[in-house]
Every structure is written in C-alpha cells, then in structure tokens.
Amino acid sequence: MDSTPASSPTSLRHEAEEALRALVGRGDARLRDDQWTAISALVERRARALVVQRTGWGKSAVYFVATALLRARGAGPTVIVSPLLALMRDQIGAASRAGIRAATVNSANVTEWEAVHAGIAAGEVDVLLCSPERLNNPRFRDEVLPRLAADAGLVVIDEAHCISDWGHDFRPDYRRIRTLLADLPPGIPVLATTATANERVTADVAEQLGVTSGAPGEVLVLRGALDRESLHLAVVPLPDPATRVAWLARALRDIEGSGIVYCLTVSAAEEVAQQLRAAGLEVGAYTGRTDPAERERLEEDLKDNRVKALIATSALGMGFDKPDLGFVVHLGAPASPIAYYQQVGRAGRGVDRALVALLPGPEDRAIWEWFGAQSFPDETRVRAALDALSVDTPTSVASLETAVDLKRGRLESMLKVLDVDGAVRRVERGWVATGAAWEYDAERYRRVAATRVAEQEAMIAYERTTDCRMAFLRRALDDPDLAEGWRCGRCDTCGGVSLPDAPDAAAIESARSDLDRVGVEIMPRPQWPSGLDALGLDLRGRIPAGEMAETGRAVARLDGLGWSGPLRELFAAVDEDGSPWDGETPAPLRTAAVRALTDWDELWGDDDGERRPRVDGVIAVRSTTRPRLVEHLAGGLAGWLGVPLVGTVGPVPGREEPDRHDVNSAIRLAGVARRLALELSPAAAHGLAGRAVLIVDDATDSGWTLTVAARLVRRAGAGAVHPFVLAVR
Incomplete structure (x- = not known):
C-alpha cells in the first residue's frame, strides 16, 4: 500500500x-x-x-x-x-x-x-x-x-x-x-x-x-432506485409470427431513432432480419454465430445510426453503450423480469423518450424449457466424469466425451463448476482431477431450478398485468425506493404510451407469405469425433468422400418462425398414453416437403428440356418412435418423384429402443453406429451400384444418423446420397 x-x-x-x-x-x-x-x-x-x-x-x-x-x-x-x-x-x-x-x-x-x-x-x-x-x-x-x-x-x-x-x-x-x-x-x-x-x-x-x-x-x-423516466413500456399481444413481424416492420418505420429487436433464438433473429431487409429496412442480424469482426462493425453501425435496428439475441446485451438508443422491442419474452429489465435498460439513457415493447409468443415457454434443460447434470453423469479423469494425466474434453453422455457445451459448463468447487483443474492439455472430496449439492440445484420456474411465471404475470409495468419490474428487482401504490404514468397500463398503428391485412399477408419459405441446408459431417477407439469403433479422421452424404435439406428449423411452428407442434404432440404421436404426415407438411424438394436445384436435371429428378430411389430411416410418420413421408415423396421406395435403414434386432439425443457427439455416434443396418432386398442391393438415393427421416439433431445411414448406403454401392428431413432440431 x-x-x-x-x-x-x-x-x-x-x-x-x-x-x-x-x-x-x-x-x-x-x-x-x-x-x-x-x-x-x-x-x-x-x-x-x-x-x-x-x-x-x-x-x-x-x-x-x-x-x-x-x-x-x-x-x-x-x-x-x-x-x-x-x-x-x-x-x-x-x-x-x-x-x-x-x-x-x-x-x-x-x-x-x-x-x-x-x-x-x-x-x-x-x-x-x-x-x-x-x-x-x-x-x-x-x-x-x-x-x-x-x-x-x-x-x-x-x-x-x-x-x-x-x-x-x-x-x-x-x-x-x-x-x-x-x-x-x-x-x-x-x-x-x-x-x-x-x-x-x-x-x-x-x-x-x-x-x-x-x-x-x-x-x-x-x-439505488430503478425507475427509468425515459422508458415507455408496453406489451403487444399478437396472434401469430406473421402478425408480429408485420407489426415490427410497420413500427420500425414509425418509431424515431434506432434500436434493438431481441429474439430468443439465433434462427428467429436471422429470419426476422432477412424479412425486414426484404421489406426495405436497414437492419443487421447479431447473434452468437456472428463473427467477432462483424459484431464490432454492426455495433458501430448502430451507434452511428447507419442501421435502423440490430435484430439480436442476448449476445448483444450487457455493456452495449448507445445513449440515444430509441427503442427496444422483444419478439418473444426473456425467461424472467430481471433479464427483461437488463435488456430494456439499453434504451433511453440519453434521450427523453424511448419505446420498450414486448411481443410475446406461445412458443416462449418451450424455448425457456429447452434452455432450462441445459442445467447442471445429474449426479450419475458428474461421477462418471470424475471417474474418467486422472489426477496426473490431462484428459481432453473430446476424450472425456467418450466416457460421459453429455453434449460438449453442458460437459464444459459442468467442468467449470467442478473446477470452482475444487474437484477438477484445467491444465494446458485438458483437465485433471484434484483428488479432493466433492459432494453433489442436489438441494442447491433443486432450489435454483425452482427459482427459474418461479421467474418464468413472473414473466407471464408481467405480460398479463393490468397494473403499472415499471412498478412491476421495480418490485421484481426489490427496488428499495418503490413506494406503495406508485405508478409510472408512462406505460400502456398507465395510459402514457403511444404505439405504432396495427399492420393492415395486406402487410400481414405479405409477412405470412415471406415466412412461408421452406428449405434449410443440412451440411454433411466431414469428420469423425476423436477418441472413438475407446468406444470400440474403428473410425477416425476425415470421412472419405466416397462415404459421405451430399448437402441435404430440411423443411425448416424447429427454433425459427414460419414453418417452425407447425413442426414444433408435430414433434411436441403425444398420444393419450404420453408416447410421441405417430401417424400420417399432416397435409400442410406434405405440401411443404414437396416444395422443399422442388426448390432443391441439386436434386434435379434437364432431360430434353424437361426437369427430372436426379435420384433413382428413396430409402427411409426406419423409426421406432414415429414409424408411421416416416414411412408415410418417404413413400409419399417416392411416389411424387416417380421413383421406388427401395429399402430402409433401421435398428438391428435387440436395439429397437431409440437412442437418447441429449448426449455428446461421440456417445451419440457410437449408439447410432451400433444400432443401424441397411435393409435392402437382394434385387435392390444388386441394382444400387452407382445410383443416387434420397434418404428420408423425420428430423435431425447431431447429424450422425444421416451420416451413418449415408455411409451404409454409399458402401453398398450408391453413387450419391441426398438426406431429407422435416426438421432440424
């Protein structure tokens, strides 16, 4: 000193x-x-x-x-x-x-x-x-x-x-x-x-x-007191994504200044940005997938008012400083009033008036639940990780994946918590165990989970309240200066906010038409995960070109807008006994699948001036969860393409139970590789050489099912394999 x-x-x-x-x-x-x-x-x-x-x-x-x-x-x-x-x-x-x-x-x-x-x-x-x-x-x-x-x-x-x-x-x-x-x-x-x-x-x-x-x-x-006198809060309940996007396009033309539009997922932010640019608005997409140099450029564009808005996830949050930010709009609600207050606090720091509007959606809860599922793992998986670590020899995360059935992001977060708790330590070439005693604090994790659920319910209450919205937020943050009965006089419930006019029917229909786009690329896996020999698989390095799939297609991603909604409903549906719903492909999704194939240029060739498919047959990935859905989808697409349904890729006897999807890449691949086999008649197998095949499944997540299925079909002689699914998870 x-x-x-x-x-x-x-x-x-x-x-x-x-x-x-x-x-x-x-x-x-x-x-x-x-x-x-x-x-x-x-x-x-x-x-x-x-x-x-x-x-x-x-x-x-x-x-x-x-x-x-x-x-x-x-x-x-x-x-x-x-x-x-x-x-x-x-x-x-x-x-x-x-x-x-x-x-x-x-x-x-x-x-x-x-x-x-x-x-x-x-x-x-x-x-x-x-x-x-x-x-x-x-x-x-x-x-x-x-x-x-x-x-x-x-x-x-x-x-x-x-x-x-x-x-x-x-x-x-x-x-x-x-x-x-x-x-x-x-x-x-x-x-x-x-x-x-x-x-x-x-x-x-x-x-x-x-x-x-x-x-x-x-x-x-x-x-200190948490009231922000410049903020004018409002909740705008609208019936569907098309109406919300149409309202936003209208609002961005009416609201003065520039601002931020928050979305809950990367896909939604990218889709909304694309929609608004098509409508002639200067906006940029800012998400966790945005390159760091591009992020810096977008931040400067917003600060200098070269864009009307950044369409962002929470990646644009704490610390972004633009005193004259004129508005913050949320398409979808954050999972707590506290998180919401933090994000809307970006607005109105150096101006007298800023609009803060929340456009909630019925899909918000499902997104909150997905993020909640990424919480601290159960004790069995934590113990498996500790048992797999040496005190002396570092273990990489990739190698640890072969011993612990957690996705990499959750595995890395778990290791960080264990590091803070003193049970493991990060070193130059990976992670080591410290040998220190460690107890699984189940009660603490239960309390945290319960608190998050309570905060989600508080967010729903904020959306529905008829009381002062700023008072609600101040109360949620235990503002010590909040007086009993205080009202801001500036929010929609206090009658102090002017909202842009509602979009007309033509604008809504235009937004709905834009959201009606189908077709998402599915990039093939180029390389096997490391450490598979520890799981008994002789797979390493890059996947040979002769065993890879082509770039595939899906109707849509589950976490976006447009067709994501019907797909989320399909995959969330259950029968009376609680098992996943299974039946024929719903008619709207049949049409969407056909449209996705129609727009897939690589699938088509020109034969004497007539457009013809470049595939010779269809192979279905035989599902144990939704067998009727996949069979109906594959058969229907084969009939529409005018090619035969030549066979299936399905589980070997004794492995009919579906594998878990919430595991890391290596564990997922190992399960898929042991489980799947190519099922072709002798005639179909004989005629496969050099043919192009469309492989059909209901959804893809890690991509390993399609990768293994494509490898099986290519090794059996196919010249090309084109994967197609309804949804990317």
Whole structure:
C-alpha cells in the first residue's frame, strides 16, 4: 500500500470530479452522492463495495475515477473482469478519453497478449480488462494473474449478478472470482457493479465479495432506485409470427431513432432480419454465430445510426453503450423480469423518450424449457466424469466425451463448476482431477431450478398485468425506493404510451407469405469425433468422400418462425398414453416437403428440356418412435418423384429402443453406429451400384444418423446420397 498522505475529503472530491470531467468530456459534470460514497470508500478505506444501480447511472465512472485517484497515489493497475467484448471496447474508449491507459486480453486479440503482458510488467497499463473465462486459462491463471493480484490497485467485477446462482445470467466462470477475491492481499479494494440484482442476488454477491483469506470482511452495498423516466413500456399481444413481424416492420418505420429487436433464438433473429431487409429496412442480424469482426462493425453501425435496428439475441446485451438508443422491442419474452429489465435498460439513457415493447409468443415457454434443460447434470453423469479423469494425466474434453453422455457445451459448463468447487483443474492439455472430496449439492440445484420456474411465471404475470409495468419490474428487482401504490404514468397500463398503428391485412399477408419459405441446408459431417477407439469403433479422421452424404435439406428449423411452428407442434404432440404421436404426415407438411424438394436445384436435371429428378430411389430411416410418420413421408415423396421406395435403414434386432439425443457427439455416434443396418432386398442391393438415393427421416439433431445411414448406403454401392428431413432440431 502506498504511503502518500491522505487527502482531505474536500480536496479528494475535487480531484475525483476533475477526473470525472475528463472521462465524460463535460466541464459541468458532478459526481452523484452514491458515486462519491463508493469512490471515497475504495480510495480512502480500500474497502469492498457492491453498487447496484440502473443502467446509465454511471457505474463505470466509479471505477475509472477511482483508478485515476489510486494510480496518482502509486497504486498498481486496476483489473476489471468484464463479460462481453462490446463492453470492453466501450470501456477502453472511455478510459482513453480520461488519460487512462487500458488494455484487454480476450479471445479476439490473441496476437496482442504478449505485448499486453509486457506493458503490465513495465507499469504502462493502468487498467486491464479480461473476461471471466480468461481467469481459468492455465497460463493466465498460473503466471499472469498471481502477479496482477499481488500488485493490483483495484479489482472490479462488472455485471456482478453473474457471480450468483440466482442471477439471470449465471456463468460458471464468474464463480471463480470468489477464489480470486479470497487470495487477494489485504488492502486491495474491490468493486462489484450490476444493474440487475434483486435482494437475493445482492445478498449472495455481497457475501462472496466479503470472502478474504482471514475473517469475512465488511462490504459496502449501495442500491439505488430503478425507475427509468425515459422508458415507455408496453406489451403487444399478437396472434401469430406473421402478425408480429408485420407489426415490427410497420413500427420500425414509425418509431424515431434506432434500436434493438431481441429474439430468443439465433434462427428467429436471422429470419426476422432477412424479412425486414426484404421489406426495405436497414437492419443487421447479431447473434452468437456472428463473427467477432462483424459484431464490432454492426455495433458501430448502430451507434452511428447507419442501421435502423440490430435484430439480436442476448449476445448483444450487457455493456452495449448507445445513449440515444430509441427503442427496444422483444419478439418473444426473456425467461424472467430481471433479464427483461437488463435488456430494456439499453434504451433511453440519453434521450427523453424511448419505446420498450414486448411481443410475446406461445412458443416462449418451450424455448425457456429447452434452455432450462441445459442445467447442471445429474449426479450419475458428474461421477462418471470424475471417474474418467486422472489426477496426473490431462484428459481432453473430446476424450472425456467418450466416457460421459453429455453434449460438449453442458460437459464444459459442468467442468467449470467442478473446477470452482475444487474437484477438477484445467491444465494446458485438458483437465485433471484434484483428488479432493466433492459432494453433489442436489438441494442447491433443486432450489435454483425452482427459482427459474418461479421467474418464468413472473414473466407471464408481467405480460398479463393490468397494473403499472415499471412498478412491476421495480418490485421484481426489490427496488428499495418503490413506494406503495406508485405508478409510472408512462406505460400502456398507465395510459402514457403511444404505439405504432396495427399492420393492415395486406402487410400481414405479405409477412405470412415471406415466412412461408421452406428449405434449410443440412451440411454433411466431414469428420469423425476423436477418441472413438475407446468406444470400440474403428473410425477416425476425415470421412472419405466416397462415404459421405451430399448437402441435404430440411423443411425448416424447429427454433425459427414460419414453418417452425407447425413442426414444433408435430414433434411436441403425444398420444393419450404420453408416447410421441405417430401417424400420417399432416397435409400442410406434405405440401411443404414437396416444395422443399422442388426448390432443391441439386436434386434435379434437364432431360430434353424437361426437369427430372436426379435420384433413382428413396430409402427411409426406419423409426421406432414415429414409424408411421416416416414411412408415410418417404413413400409419399417416392411416389411424387416417380421413383421406388427401395429399402430402409433401421435398428438391428435387440436395439429397437431409440437412442437418447441429449448426449455428446461421440456417445451419440457410437449408439447410432451400433444400432443401424441397411435393409435392402437382394434385387435392390444388386441394382444400387452407382445410383443416387434420397434418404428420408423425420428430423435431425447431431447429424450422425444421416451420416451413418449415408455411409451404409454409399458402401453398398450408391453413387450419391441426398438426406431429407422435416426438421432440424
């Protein structure tokens, strides 16, 4: 700790406000009282503080001003743990305006890491921003982080609700921060900030902030009012996706300024963006599939008003800073009022009025349930992973997949939680077990799951409430300043919001026609998963071209709009006994399947000026779950194409029970490879050589059923295999 004499409160506040003015570029800027309270606690008392304040309140000013004051007193650099690249870019820009030298290490600037580390060692970096995931990179964790922690002048955890199991955006990597805080030397101040924490999350985060190497420390908690006077909230219930898209196209022409349209899934965001561009609107799609460089370009386009809106998933969320954002519209509701408040908080920070509209859909619950199913695995699978790990020899995630029947994303998340719990450790070439005792906290996971269900019900209640909507959100976040009976006077239930006119019948019909598109490409699997020899399969490396399928087609994805709705209904339907519904392909889907084949150019050739199919026969993937559906679909398509149904690919005797789909790639492939066999008559097998075949199934998920089926048919002599399914899961 430096030995600079303490400043008087008056002179320190003057110095702090001079730093604030440099930061914001305004000569009249003054600190809010709670900003000053936090800054003085960090600088004078080297305290630990949690600041829970609405978006736009100025939380980043607290840590940048505190950094300037601490560095002037000889303290080391500030370390900011920040969740998103967009947030990091904005913060580095803000810091440079105040003469604060900021740098970042993240997945998008790998080539700069060595220079950044050298700058830190030379004292040339005032602020280092890093992602929570970076905290467990073996080299960063073992070599860089200990030096930073020992010499840091301030540690900041931004979007601190991510620390808590109860937060709407819980991240396993954020729980590692508890260990970082416990290992900090005495006297290093810590600041945590968030805009979205109710009392339960606030208490949980404050408890974790108080963890030290000695006795629990005192944590200063500053919570402010959550009302946003610029936000005009509304819920617009509309009957179907076409009407919602038509309303949105009309609204974007009427609403002033630019903004964000949130969708619940990647497919929906991409479809909506395509629809709006076709309607002549300047919009971009921003999702988890968007390339990092493209994301940065889209962010700048929105900030500079070169686009009317970004059609985004939650990938565009915390930390995106555009003070004049004029609107936030949701096509589909987030799973909790807390998550909703966090996203709508992007709007209206620097304007007097911003429209916030929610267009809920009946499919929202199914999407919430799908995300909920990605929760922490059951104890059997966790124990299987621990048993498969060595204490001495690292195991890669790919190799671990052969021992644990979890998809890779869930497996990696589970390992991160076990790492935080001390049961495993990430090293350079994979993961090792620590040998430490570990208990499965079933009660904790049950409570978290129950809380999420309660939050979903609260979101439904928000949609249906006739009371003030802002009061509802403030109550959901336990706003300490919410007075009994308070109403905002600005939302649709208070009568203070003007909504764009409803779309006319022609606009709705046009949107419905656009959503009527069919045909999604199914890319063939190019390579076998690693480690299959451990499962008794002699498959490795790239799949030979002579054993691969061609690029296939599906009618639609299950998580999109348009035909996704009827497909979701089909695959969610059950019989009276609870088993999956099975029957003839519904008539609308027959028409959609025929249209998808008609539009599939690679399936057709020109014979004397007449368009003819390039396939010589159809093979069905014999289903044990929906046998009538697949048989009817395959037979109907064969008849329409004018080619024979030549055989099936089906389960071998004794393996009729369907395999699970919620497993990782290696386990899924192993099950499929052992289960399926080609079933052809002798005549069909004899005539297969060099022929092109259409393989038909009801749906595809991992792609391994179609891959194995295509390999069987190609190895039997077929010259080409074209997969076709109703839906991509």
